[in-house]
Structures are given as C-alpha cells and as structure tokens.
Amino acid sequence: MKHRDVYLDHNATTPLHPEVKKALTEVMDCFGNPSSMHAFGRRARGYVEEARETIATFMGALPEEIIFVGSGSEGNNTVLSTVGCQATNCDCERLHKTHIVTTTIEHPCVLETSKCMQGRGGRVTFVGVDRQGKISLDDLRDSITDETGVVSVMMANNEIGTMQDIAAMARVVHEKGTLFHTDAVQAFGKIPFNVHDLGVDFLTISAHKIYGPKGVGALYVRRGVPFCPLVHGGHQERGRRAGTENTLGIVGLGKAVAMRAEEMADEAIRVAGLKKMLREGIEASIPDVSFNGHDTDTLPGTLNVSFAGAEGESILLYLDLEGIAVSTGSACASGSLDPSHVLLATGTPVEQAHGSIRMSLGRENTVEDVEYVLEKLPGVIGRIRDMSTVYTRS
C-alpha cells in the first residue's frame, strides 16, 4: 500500500472539524469585549452565550451552570484546589473540608493538583483500580469520611479507555453527604450522557478532544452547589472565573459541541467497528500481544496494546517513520520513559507496561487507514523483536 499519514492519537488531541474552522473564520473579526455594553461588545456576548446554550443543551444542563475555562486542566484544578478553601467571601462552606478522594488512574492534572493540596495541609486518598481499570463502589464508599470535601473520578480513562459507572458513584458519594466531580474530558462527545441522570455536582470538558480549538474548556457546576473560583478578578462568568472571555475559543467549543450532537452517535458505531478490525487484525498477525483496559466498558476508539519484547517508544518511532501516529501513555507524560502510571495501577507488569502503545481513532479515520496500519505494524514489531536480547516467541 502507498505511504499515507494515519493519525491514531485522538486522545491526545484532534484536528479541527471543518465546520469549527468555518465558524472560527466567520467570527475572527469579532474583537469586542463581551463585557462591553456597546454594539461591539454585545456582538461578542451573543456568540459566547450562544455557545453556552449549545453546550448546556447537549449535556442537559442549564446555561448558567456552564463556566468557560482555559482548558480541561483548569476545570479540574478549579474544583480540586478549592477544597479546604477558607474564604469567607464566597459560597464555599462545604469546601472547607480538607480531604480529597480520587483514584490512581486520573490524568496528571488531577493527580498533581491533589498532591499539591496535600502539600498545603489537605489529605488525599487515592482509590485503586482492578486489572481492567475499574473502581469498586465499596472501595470508593469506604474512602469517604466526614472530612471529605470532594470526590473526583474520571468518566473515561485517556490511556486505556476504561469507563466508570459515574451515576452509581455519584449516588454513593451523595449518600455520604459529599460533593462529586467527574473529569469527562475523554468521554464528552464520544459517549452520550446527561448531567441530571449522572447526578454529578461538577463535570469538566475540553474543546480540543472533540475537534475544537486548544486552550478552552468548560466546567459544569450544578445549581446551588458551593463553588469557589480559582481565578479571581473581574465579574466574568458571573464572578466564577475572572478574565476576558476567549471569544474565539468559546465559539469553537460551541460549534464542536453542535457537531458532536449531529455526528456522535453514528461516529461511535463506525469508530468502534474500525477498532474491532484493528484489534482482530493485530491478534491474527502478531504473536504475544495483550490488550489493556476493559473489554466492553470502554471508549469506542481507544485501543491500548502491549507487545512482549518491544519497547513502546521504539514502536512509536518506527510507526512514525511509516506515517502512523500513536502514543505511549498520555501525551502529557510522553518525554518521560517511566512506564504509564495507569498501566502500573492496573497491576500490569512493568515489562508489559513498557511495551504498550495507545491507538486512539477518530472521525477522519477510514478502513484504508486500518488496513495500512495492519500492513506495517507486524513488520515493525518483528524488526524490534529481532533486535531484542530478551524476546523469545512463546
């Protein structure tokens, strides 16, 4: 097959949707400050509020429950770093408690913020997962104390794709009188959900995982739930996130969500079919492989696979030479040769974790892409194994 570029790293980021690009081009000249009362400002305000409405409708929220933020990381930081807040000038009394419960497989922006709160006198419990990345409801329940300010569990894992039963978790957390946050950055726009059915108090999303621009996200905060801003200053976002709104980014996020509403259902089926083809092709053509994550409760396009006797980084580089983009661990952790904290948390042996790559498929991938990968991958793995001093075929 002729050389082609195949992008299989949609969990790291996604290309702009053509409709998002069009929407951005159309509003590029709208420079007004959404807080200004004149026509320039009112026009920008109109765009911001239209996007808020679209996002709220898509997730079953009220527009005033959506706060625009600078990234998924900022949304997660906002929720976690206000636990233990002692401010008296905002509505955050229930956040005065200083204990955070989260899990061992969260994205670094949750793990590191939690550790930072630990350094500031807070206490954190990291709940572990089973071999497929699932969190037990009993473990979660047992970790909550009277001092727990918030429980944070990701809806879908960025490395292995495993999805959690967020609605059941929210019930457990509320029974204990605690607030519940979910990082839905990877799940949003890929699987359908409604914040009311889930019953969560806080939920984070990010535009660049759903074919929107980078550097913009949103935080859902259920009406009536205590909240303390991370960024203080002006009255933007009803005093909940200061800073002049990123109008262009917000328009891009709004359009990306509008396109998810149109395309998500069909795309999930198509992408899951491509993933199945990829998985079966790998199993049929390469010996000594194992797949990481949950078999059924998983994101439609995420496939994490370990190849015995081959380093993930070598596989990535060889595939890159063939035009195929995959990743090892999360994009934020790449550059470090440590094995993935997610795989280690699932009890994956270190050697197997070192030999893993993540392939994440998306809307522009085709059957021809998968055929190309299946043509190139066996040769790449074979070459790496031939150079290995430790690999012997089982």
Ligand SMILES: Cc1ncc(COP(=O)(O)O)c(C=O)c1O
């Ligand atoms: C699960 C998860 N949470 C949070 C983030 C951070 O989002 P952002 O890149 O918008 O800061 C990512 C990005 O990889 C992610 O996968």
